[in-house]
Amino acid sequence: MAKIVILGGGYAGMMAATHLEQLGESFTLVNAHEYHYLTTLLHEAAGGRSDVHNYCIPIRDILTKRTSELVVDKVKTINRENRTVTLENGELSYDYLVYAIGWVPEFFGIPGLAEYSLGIRDLESAKEIRQHIEERFKKYKETQDSRDLRIVVGGAGLTGIELLGELMEFLPQLCQQLDIDFSLVDVQCIEAMPSILPQVAPPLRDVAAKTLTDKGAKLRIGIKILKVEPNKVILEGADPVEASTIIWTGGVRANPLLQELGFTCDRRGRAKVTPYLQSVDDERIFIGGDSAWCDDEQGRPLPPTAQVATQMGTTIAKNLHALVHGHKEEMKSFRPSLKGTLASLGREVGVGDMGGIPVRGMVASLAKEATKVKYLWELGGMRLTAEKTQQVVQL
Ligand code: NAD
Secondary structure, eight states: OOOEEEEOOSHHHHHHHHHHHHTTOOEEEEESSSEEEOGGGHHHHHTTSSOGGGGEEEHHHHOOOTTEEEEEOOEEEEETTTTEEEETTEEEEOSEEEEOOOEEEOOTTOTTHHHHOBOOSSHHHHHHHHHHHHHHHHHHHHHOOGGGGEEEEEOOSHHHHHHHHHHHHHHHHHHHHHTOOGGGOEEEEEESSSSSOTTSOHHHHHHHHHHHHHTTOEEEETOOEEEEETTEEEETTEEEEEOSEEEEOSOEEEOTHHHHTTOOBOTTOOEEBOTTSEETTEEEEEEOGGGEEOBOTTSOBOOOOHHHHHHHHHHHHHHHHHHHTTOGGGOOOOOOOOOEEEEEOSSSOEEEEETTEEEEHHHHHHHHHHHHHHHHHHHHHHHHHHHHTHHHHHO
């Protein structure tokens, strides 16, 4: 029986795993944690909307077959000649590999950014943002130092804007708890490009900007972050900003391992795949999610989104199943069905488009919640959906 190893339990890896289970394949899944987390909702955890447990799911609750093995470990390297994966605590051999270990932050070589900024990278780092802000606000009570109430968010893409939406709901509550005048809080989002949220239509960007500025956020557009020092952000053509909380949401790139191993990569370090999602350099390796450089029908690279990653996972499972059973001709080209983009702006409002139709306000927020429910359903059926949507049901 062919030995299948899946690297990474993110959206692509988990979807590949659940579909392989359904197709009757056995495999080993390697993941850094025992749980899968809902990366697209981690800004909620950073803003303290709900307990962090609501954003993670134990992998053993999702993979129910005895033939599905979970190894909790980190990938160090891959030897394509010997077909082995070296982990921090061991080694695995494979006949076929699914590589889906996701992204790392893109720092663009900006000095000090990696050292002196926080970011939403995983569950722990999302939690850290919330704790850090709480500590700084408590410290302000002793020091009365205005820098402790200043927060800089670098980047106004989807991550930055969704995080701002959460913060502008969380901070007034925190101020109330700590008896701090909210008007003293200074939240600045600094974006190098001439507009926020390039993923949505211009009128919706205006809606998002108004929603956030009405709640007190400052959007500083067309200003580039050049350097970060401890508690200080150096800007191009504007005065430095001193702040005790600096959060970087300026973009992502694939894990550098792919480039180190000599795969054909794009400028974001993603490895080029065939229409069947196999590496162009090695047909035994399927690549999914934010690690895959895959063009759409117009030849434009697909964005590194959860929507694309989950669909890739499904296609990988089906193609792998065909390949291991000697039916290579049954493999199907990956044809993503893109349903739109939705950005939350706090608990009850959002902006975006659904199949090309612009949506805003509560409709967008509900649509975003619906995408979560759909994903949970695909991943773990009724039981998992009921368990993880308790909050919605209670509402
Ligand atoms: P992004 O690349 O989409 O946005 C980063 C922003 O940071 C850009 O607007 C960029 O101009 C800005 N920036 C970069 N360097 C800068 C500098 N030096 N100074 C100031 N600004 C700077 O990154 P993201 O928001 O992390 O998103 C990553 C991917 O994940 C995207 O493909 C996105 O579509 C996806 N995503 C989707 C959702 C959703 O669907 N709701 C949510 C989050 C992320």
